[in-house]
Amino acid sequence: MSAGTQVHANLTEEQVREISGDLDEPEWLLETRLEALEALDSLDMPDVIKTPGREWTNLYELDFESLVDPLNAAENKDQVGPDEANVLSWADAVQEHEELLKEHFGSIVDPQENYLTALSTALFSTGTVIYVPEGVDAEDVAIRTEQNSRSLFNYTLVVTEESSSVTILERQSTGEEAEEQYYSGVVEVAAGENSYVQYGSLQNLSEEAYNFTVKRGVTDTYATIDWIEGNLGTQLTKTEVSTELRGDSSETQIVGAFYGHNDQHFDLDAKVWHRAEHTTADLITRGVIDDISRSVYEGVQDVGADAWDTSSYQRENTLMLSDESEADASPQLIINNHDTEASHSATVGQIDAEDLFYMTSRGVDPRSARNMLVEGFFVPVLEEIDVDELRDDLEELIGARLRQRD
Amino acid sequence: MSSDQDHLKETDTEARFEFKKEENSAVRSGKGLTEEVIRMISDDKDEPDWMLERRLRALEQYQNMPMPSDWPGMPDLSELDVEEIIPYIRPDVDKREGVDDWTELPDDIKDTFDKLGIPEAEKNALSGVGAQYESEVVYQNMQEQWEEKGVIFCNMDKAVQDHPELVKEHFMTTCVPPSDNKFAALHGAVWSGGSFVYVPEDVTVEMPVQAYFRMNSEGMGQFEHTLIIAEEGSEVHYIEGCSAPKYGTHNLHSGGVEVFVGEDAHVQYSTVQNWSKNTFNLNTKRAICEENGTMEWVSGSMGSKVTMLYPCTILKGRGSTDTHITIALAGEGQDIDTGAKVYHNAPETSSTIESKSIAKDGGRTNYRGLVHIADGAENSSTAVECDALMFDNESTSDTMPYMEIEESKVDVAHEATVGKIGDEDIFYLQSRGLDDDDAKKMIVAGFIEPITEELPIEYAVELNRLIELEMEGSLG
Secondary structure, eight states: OGGGGGEEEEEEEEHHHHHHTTOOOHHHHHHHHHHHHHGGGGGGOOOEEEEEEEESSSSSSSSSSHHHOOOOOEEEEEEEETSSSEEHHHHHHHOOOOHHHHHHTTTTTTTTSHHHHHHHHHOEEEEEEEEOOTTTTEEEEEEEEEOOOSSEEEEEEEEETTTTTEEEEEEEEEESSOSEEEEEEEEEEEEETEEEEEEEEEEOOTTTEEEEEEEEEEEEEEEEEEEEEOOOOOOOEEEEEEEEEEEOEEEEEEEEEEEEEEEEEEEEEEEEEEOOOOEEEEEEEEEEETTTTTEEEEEEEEETOOHHHHHEEEEEEEEEEETOEEEEEEEEEEEOOOSSEEEEEEEEEOOOOOHHHHHHHTOOOHHHHHHHHHHHHHHHHHHHHOOHHHHHHHHHHHHHHHHOOO | GGGGHHHHHEEEEOHHHOOOOOOOOEEESSSSOOOOHEEEEEEEEOOHHHHHHHHOOOOOOHEEEEEEEEOOOOOOOOOTTTGBOOEEEOOSSTTTOOBGGGGGOOOHHHHHHHHTTTTTTHHHHHHHHEETTTEEEEEEEOOHHHHTTTEEEHHHHHHHHHHHHHHHTTTSSSSGGGOHHHHHHHHHHOOOOOOEEEEEEBOOOOOOOEEEEEETTBEEEEEEEEEEEEEEEEEEEEEEEEEOOOOOSSSSEEEEEEEEEOOOOOOEEEEEEEEOOTTTEEEEEEEEOOTOEEEEEEEEEEEEEEEEEEEEEEEOOOOOOEEEEEEEEOOTOOOOEEEEEEEESSSSSSEEEEEEEEEOOEEEEEEEEEEEEEEEEOEEEEEEEEEEEESSSSSSSEEEEEEEESSSSSEEEEEEEEEOHHHHHHHHHHHHTHHHHHHHHHHHHHHHHHHTTTTHHHHHHHHHHHHHHTTTTTTT
């Protein structure tokens, strides 16, 4: 089915012009937005995995446009960082760094990649631009977004110059809850030569919300991008976290943790494209699903023909706490260069009965024993998180969710 | 190797597969697919009406189904033109159902199979042999001791005539219905030949049963159907081998295999596929396992231009077990897209999938597999292991597993590795006096050993020899 059958009942060119005008955007940005709006008719939903007779995530049943209320976006945002780095709101960035935006905006995530990226490009009204000049080490950049409207379209751009580094912690939550809400985020990261980007993200939106997010980075020579991705909120999440290793000897790590309960549905993609020599990738995701929730994991390690001397590893583990939950996983290897060391593994299972027995035999009550084992299950992922604040928050949220359980 | 297998040493395997024969046929259908062609095939076989009806229904389904196109990384089928394929050629054999004495075969056919090492293999280690030339089974023989126990091993066309009840019940009904996929529908319309194996309750056929399929004519399609019914507590091992000489135009092989594994029964199905490198090999193979039944698939895919084959097991009965062992070797111009499908539909079922693939000279291998554990299939377990070896930078090696887990009391593990041949391993072997080529051959032989171990010795020898031939001159 093509998205072209949908009628844009509440989407107009005027709205897009108004959003762009309010932000005082230059003509070229408005054009990009209008082109994205026009392309909606011909674009498909993001790819989801299909197997005989099943579609792992059904995005077509959702009428995204009925969730969209473009002119009434409301949020509560913090954008803070050290003085050496430039942490700017989108409106400020448009005024102060137009050349930077011109160079990078839409260069990593194609605005017309699919229907939802185009929708996001046409309608985003808020965003953050983080620019780290050469040689600067910027820690503790924090972006906090609290959604207070029916829909919110957010855009983030990170540009690091040569030999700089930055650690970013992004959080999404819901302030005023509404029956159905839609959060859409596009994140582009351009990591310059020998720079280091750590981008942590904790999504804890309302469980009524829908979420579509693409986070994608491109590395220059010797650059590193480390992603940390925590997913706890929403009723439906479709995300991609990915890195294109374009510079020789560049590296990436994607660390993911999720905990689904009730009827939550997480469709999480982790992807790496090795496109240069001596590149390294490490993908680690662990998740728990409970009640009637469902997780879909797609991991892709794609090694191009010119990616000599590649190392690429992927692990995914899912723990099922309930019999009614479902875990789908597809870790994929696409290898076009033989000078590669690549592996992946995926497991699905429940809490080990022997472990549980051991702990109860030591006098721990079954409920605490189970909670300790689930917390222990996340440890290998938590250990990979360098940002203390994010790790503590994630641990706490996992603990809280476990304690809600009987 | 014992002296029994000397014939294998003497036969030059390459010559065995490369020779062509002048085509000498009695009946030959036109190209393409029309109702007339289907009626002609059915009429030539003197089939009962119900079979003709099934064929026509399958034809209709075939015509209404689109070509698969939305699979990620799907092999290129654009050069396959089913309308240009000759679906049916009956070789000129006096007796319609084939012969059961080797000497009665026409010389040219006998000569072909002699070159392939059949039926020497039968004399040595097999309990039954069937050989199919073009669309028809030309030779079928079962050793008497098994016949006495009620084992049936015959040509599928003959089974339609002689065992209509069994065939009517099992033929493309619950296991592989024509609606399963476009090529299953095509198969249902034009199928010809193949084997029918029936093993009664508690009978163990100790020696493997073998069938050999050969396409000799240019631009033809082979659509043999294999139906195996293993009753409660029985045991059988079926082996098939396939080959064809290479012509300019494309051949199509679209076989159908259905296996019914009864309670406590054990079926092993082994394939050594060496179709010529202009063959499109698009098969549907499926087994249904009852309580405590065991299904084992062993597949070696060396030949063909494109192979799309995912043997499937439906673990229907409690405690049933599935094993898949797959080896794929893709060289220049080859796309071997193969894997496994397992549906765990009952408690305490287990499956093990082991896949080994080798890509070289620009070939592509892909493991594409699906493991589905249904809600309620408690205490089931599955372990999938894929290893791939790459020889050069022109080749591609993909791994695309899909896991759908609806049950929490399970143990699911998937692992895959891809790597090049280790320089250290080669250096070690060279330091022991082996040259580069021999060192690589030895490493490959070690890599696929888990597969060859599962095959009777003459097949293991043949597989090794085939792989050696594929490797020769290509290393560097």
